[in-house]
Amino acid sequence: MEMGGEPPDRESHIAQTALEGQPKPMATTHPQPEPSASAPHAVVAVPAMAAAERKPLPPGFVRELERIVGKRYVLASAEERLTYECDACILVKTPPDVVVLPGSTAEVAAIVRLCHGHRVPYVARGAGTGLSGGALSIQGGVVVGLNRMARIDPVDVA
Secondary structure (H helix, E strand, O other), X not given: OOOOOOOOOHHHHHHHHHOOOXXXXXXXXXXXXXXXXXXXXXOOOOOOOOHXXXXXXXXXXXXXXXXXXXXXXXXXXXXXXXXXXXXXXXXXXXXXOEEEOOOOHHHHHHHHHHHHHHOOOEEEEOOOOOOOOOOOOOOOOEEEEOOOOOOOOOOOOO
């Protein structure tokens, strides 16, 4: 026994039991690691939609995005979208169907209106440094990359 009266493998036991009863991801690009004594912190992934469940983008949708922000700021090829399939936690990867990089709040609003009008899922992404998967395109659709946004306008909280 260690100093606090706890067995030496307490952290390992906690990590191994943390995932019990949790759903397994339906689709990832690589297998989930098993918790171990050397990596005792368990990661619970949000289940991604199976490829068969994801709806394709409507015809002309990417062209509409290009009209809003310019062709240069719409990333549609697999290579261009690679960076956006995960955040800083690389255990779960879900590639978006398209990435768009607006440069103004007006462009963001137009993108969101377009997505809403076509019922295309979207998620905003900052620098991609999060560790929780909050900016992943779990349902496919559009990642709105906000890295071109250069300033924060004053906010009236009153």
